[in-house]
Amino acid sequence: MTTARDPAFTELLRRKVRGAVREGDPLARYTSYRIGGPATVFDPADAEDLTAGLMVARRSGVHTFVLGLGSNVLLPDAGMAALVIRVGKGLQRSDHTDSLWRFGAGLPAPLVARRTAEAGWSGLEMMVGVPGTVGGGVYMNAGCHGGQWADVVRRVWVVDRQGEVTERAGADIPFRYRRSGLGDLIVLEAEVELVPANPGDLADAIARHLAWRQAGTPFNQPCCGSVFKNPIWTGEPPRPRERTAGQLIEASGLKGYRIGGVMVSPIHANYFVNTGEGTAADVHGLMKHVRQTVLDRYDVVLEPEVKVIGSLGEWLEEGATDE
Template identity: 50%
Template structure:
């Protein structure tokens, strides 16, 4: 994009716009080269304006939340990154006078929403307390944990289409699947969730249990993206094995290329041990996929979104 085009983009946005900004700092992997333009929308109109600009100029664009499920290429992203966070993170309790319905901005952190709803005695999202993304990213990915996911509670989603049209979709209109919403080329700007009354003390107890499990069994506070691979479907004639179990059984825990390593704690996590590049992580991914394919005839699919 030319300097003139970038200036024009900035003039249409009320939030901040940064140019040639390294994306590593906006991902939990701490990996990724620069974006031509990084837009921090403070309103839905900013999202609309950024998308209209992208459509007019034929620029690529990408929605980004907390960057906890992405691996961004070392060369970066030659387009407009729309990073949803503050400004689009309002939490409105009791939407439409119903205490069990909350309307939430896409930029709100999922762990915060999990805690706030649990403290208010509402079940449905509390088990996602350790899923470190935004509500927008959570809806887009149909993020979930311990038997709960966004598809189960999302009543409506506020979206901006790629051409800048704002609209609302009912949860029932979304093609939910395992770790997928099928929403495609759209930006989620908010969601309404329907929760269920429960004893806040019991919810707090569950939250503590889930945290203990995460601390003990996953590298939850290291530089990573959560599960790298989707769990494969169970074979017709056998027992389901998770991606982590398959990788672990091949003795790949600890396997590394450069600064990227299959976590010694959980085989479905590939961690950045300090100075990993996206190429290092992709090399580990390729080697793991090749070994799992050769040994079990299973083609592991990526859960992490690789942005190139």
């Protein structure tokens, strides 16, 4: 099997694309966990360049993996055989007509939150503390403080792994809690519909959201945000969720519990922090231990929110059958 690390492949890729291609690039540089071994990394110059890269990989039989700001992934210590396509600077368009705003997938969500709030449009201001891209936000249906991307997305432009670009109506995307169901599709742009609001009120909301993060989460330490989704009660009669994942982990006495260089944050138990020398194996081990402890104590199966990724870009974690 040809991999993206094959020198003949990288040479061919460099001839066909305009963006940078780096071999043996440590993925830890591109993830908020600061974890991940070497891979061939491609920074597309724009959407067309991204498609060109996809085509080269496809024809060469090389797997591809799309990375945004790496704030919700756990990448392998041994690195990746897949070509890592970073959706960033080349895809950062931003414009709007009244309430409809269109964003490139590579724009950071906090920037989009501030830009729209300053212009007096509400609907994305709560994303100010979610350190991912627009594309990663739509793909993960990221959300917080009562909002999520699914609430505002009206259209997305996606490319499939065969290079075909299509437009999808937001209403046709099977969004769920922290999942979009977009599967193999790569988000290139998203159009959202916002509502007019007072910029002063939005600035206050942004300040409140950031203060909450500073007080209640290890926001400035290497981590990936919430490791597990909050459990949803599915029994009869239907009840709203009872305890959050963080509350269950904390009640299990696991705050500060550590495996290798990774620790359950003493500030927020659903955040695991890399204390310096942490590895993906440490995070795996800690996830396993925490899940088992919560299961034994509370009979609740915690489902991962973080995406645990394998060498070919495949999603590894058990319970990951809902894409």
